[in-house]
Amino acid sequence: MADLLDRVVVPVASEDDAEASARALARQSYGEAVFVHVVEKAGGAPDKAGVEQRELEAEEMFEAARAVLGDVETDIYYGTDVVETIFDAAEDVDASAVVVTPRGGNRLVQLATGDVALRMVTENDRPVVVLPADQDGEGGT
């Protein structure tokens, strides 16, 4: 296992997600972790929310991860396609795997938002490790 989790990229989408992912990761033995948030861009049209706003949000997510794991590497990426950008980030940092935690949500919401976790395991070009979220239901949203 140690090899696969040698240097992992952990994409996070919200504070809760970051905390759940960090907790899930803390239960494993791993090498280094890079927490990444992708600011989704509309690609030439106004975004759903301001870039500055989402950069601030990202810092809060990273704080939540640090609160669990101590100091971890973090980075903000920008891209029109979240899943592609996550794998770009994984390439950038030469990650051994991308780690995700299930985010819950019903089918309808997953359909509306294009479930990222599902696409992550169907369109991956490097190992994707799905870690179980907390048993007591703290994880997910």
Place this chain on the structure above:
Amino acid sequence: MTDEELAKDLGPLAALTIGVGTMIGAGIFVLPGDAIIKAGSMASVAFVLGGVIAMFTALSASELGTAMPRSGGAYYYVNHALGPLFGSVAGWANWLGLAFASAFYMVGFGRYIARIFGLSGTVGFGPVSISAVKLVALAGAALFVFINYVGAKETGRLQNAIVILLVAILAVFTLLGTLRAAPENLPEARSVVTTLETTGLIFVSYLGFVQITSVAEEIQDPGKNLPRAVIGSVVLVTVIYALVLVIMSAAVPQGFIAGLYENLAPGETAPIAVVEVGQYLQGAAMGGALLFGGLLATASSANASILASSRINFAMGRDRIVTPALNEIHPRFGTPYRAIGITGGLILLFIVIGDLTLLSGAASGLHLIIYGLLNGALIVMRYVNPEEYAPDFIVPLFPLLPIVGGVLSFALLAFVASDALLLSFGIAGAAILWYVLYARTRTEKQGILSEHILSRSDELPDAAVSAAAGVQPDGGQYRVMVPLANPEHEKDLITLASALAKQRGGTVVATHIVTVPDQTALASAAERADEIDETSEHLLNRAREDAETFGVDVETHTIISHKSFEAIFDAARTHTANLVVMGWGPDAHGSPGRAESAMDELTEAVPCDFLVLRDRGFDPSHILLPTAGGPDSDLSASVAQMLQAEYDSDVTVLNVTDDDPEDAEAFLRTWTADHGLDDAQIRVEQGDVESAIATAAEDATLLLVGATEEGLLRRLVSGSLVMDLVDDVDCSVLLAEKHRERGLLERLF
């Protein structure tokens, strides 16, 4: 591509269409009929006049936008330049103005749907009845709010296509229309006053350009593209409005437009002038194209306004003018769903309560207030000219153009319908109250203007200074900064700071200031960041742990600087500290070898209250507080009071006098009572001040002394009386120097 390029992906066309798309819906597709009825052949002039007034502000907005391409646009500039009082007015006016405008666009949208499907009359729900148009407007508004709530990124992309299509439809309409135009068709011209009133009525057609600045942070190469989009959109829509209005007046027989409005059955939906004219001139195809265009135009106007308003909410929340809780981003949708939900609720409410003229009038009135303030913001930025102010686009003929722009914007307010005007001023007044009652204790940002006035308080008239001081924000939160250098004293300093912060429900800001020799460039020091990080991290982590044992909030920062004292002053300012607690001694910030250079760096006034600890072990059990009154011993008293509350310390207050000891005792009794130290022991000594204090300090564990007016730090490094005393006693010494302008006591009592 770099992150910067990826984050800023709005091209020049997209930026332009935000402006044009927001404006054109109202100008062409809703208002021309009313404008022609009111102003006759002067309707076109009324639109051009609106465009000219908007242009002055567009120039100012462009300069401010290129200097500060930040989220929030107009609100941000006003708040930054004029401070949070005006910022509150601009923010609320912009937010509610956009909600009124969106409601207006949606009622227009409702008229188009009603025209297409032949809906009319009212629908009753028991005692409540609502017109079909409004019902459609409500449904439309709910739909667009929902789209923004869920956040479909496709809607943004549609904007370009919609705007290009609209411009194409209007170009064909205008070109074909000119073939039929004849001067004798022109209706009678009305008076100048009526024309101005018409401008007031249609000014809602010129709100969009300022929304471009609210997404300025996303525009590619904003220095070039932002002014082009802002100014270009105003020029483009003004030309289109003027031409369309000329055609609508000159290409149809006199009385055609007025005739549309006659003989309307009660409750019947008013006709849409541009569609009727198009149909009359160019047949059903053009009528249909204009109908379709009107739907798209009003929808895109509303959509862009809802989007822009969420950026303003964000910027207001960031500055704590409103609660930052509004800015929560939806974990799945990635949208600022709370802000959009509230804006949506307001839009629905405004649709229900307002008629078309009230909605457009309130939107215009509120935006005219913002436009006036924007021009004011530009004048302040140019006049104060802060170092970081470097706009790529410069308004020509300064200060003439922004002054004219500001005056015209406020003057046009006089021609906005009176009920809408009352509403606009009511909202502005409520925003001022909001600042005074809510935001003032929360926001921390100070405007460039009041900073400027307060920093020159000696030269400027007292009235201006006290006005500026009277409205400046007080941040609400009490922040105690601790510059750390020597790990040995970290615990004592953090303990002291935490105890004080805890008493005020505040935050401890631990900063590790790393000094590097002048020869080392800061950039290369930053490259050694790994080593520095390790030391810093260790020190700051310990600080965090120590502070957390008190249950206070902690922030930590590492600062790399050439000069340690200067860095402390700078850090106190940038981290908006209310109190700095620092160590002093041979091994702390001001080592004897650095005394000369440190002295040069010192300015007279400290940027906030300062406590300097000569640490010989922190033990607050027996505090000795010598005083002869004065502001710095006010600070000492306040510190003593807080330590007493935290540690149940014994406090002894000492006065050394050559006069009657009974007078001194009476003075101390009053003084202790005034400073909340009623249970302090009172001690009066005679003789030499220094030796009397030194003797009294033998029983104490902590000596708390106020600095003299000359500046504590100056004395500290120059080796004058206070320092001798510090070396003469065996206990820890805490020196207090009060900030002149906004001290601890004034802030708290």
